[in-house]
Amino acid sequence: MAKVVFRQVGSALVAHLSGEIDHHAAEKLRQEIEQQLERRPVEQLCLDFGGVGFMDSSGVGLILGRARRMRAEQGRLTVADVPPSLGKMLDLAGIPYTAKEDKQ
């Protein structure tokens, strides 16, 4: 089951995503992120993929849709904490991101 938990960091909203992001999960995640942005508009939205174990191209749709929304409101979107298993998908889609750091 995919989940999203929000955390406010200064002027940015961090959305901590976890679970498996597929077409089944993407609509629910999209709605929850949209609701949060409507309640509290922010300059920067950070999608944190640290807890995501699987993602197909539905996750790419989720990222691109949120990026469009943030741009329309002069804000920006960042993609962070990406596990190695998700790198190939984001590279294929041409989405810039920061990779998850190995916790020794």
Add this chain to the structure above:
Amino acid sequence: MKPIDQISVQFMSRSVNEGFARGVVSAFLARADPTVEQLIDVKTAVSEAVTNAIVHGYPGRLGPVKLTLAFYETGLVKITVADRGCGIEDVQKAMQPLYTTGDPELRAGLGFAVMQNFTDKLAVHSKPGKGTRVVLYKQLGRRE
């Protein structure tokens, strides 16, 4: 060439079955001892194919989706995802990256591009009104 083993599962085109199909892939491929990357590649490609069948094969209705996995002595895995839905008018056009007839807020139009990039070979057979069959091949077991 005959497979060593082959399984088929059929399920209804409910989106919750996208995860079920990936689970079936993981369980079946355990015998093939794939690398972590190979398993992710196959699960991702299957997730795309099954999602396409659910979203585009049966828009606004339910129908059967059949997933067949075959494993060959050479380490080759053949994956077939078939639906009896509405079919694709123009397969070449549907396979273009970023082309989608779905909701662009949810689908990036990358399904076929991902299937192509994450497997070794992809074939798509479709007849409007009859359904679509996607066949994917992935060579496993080559560890250097």
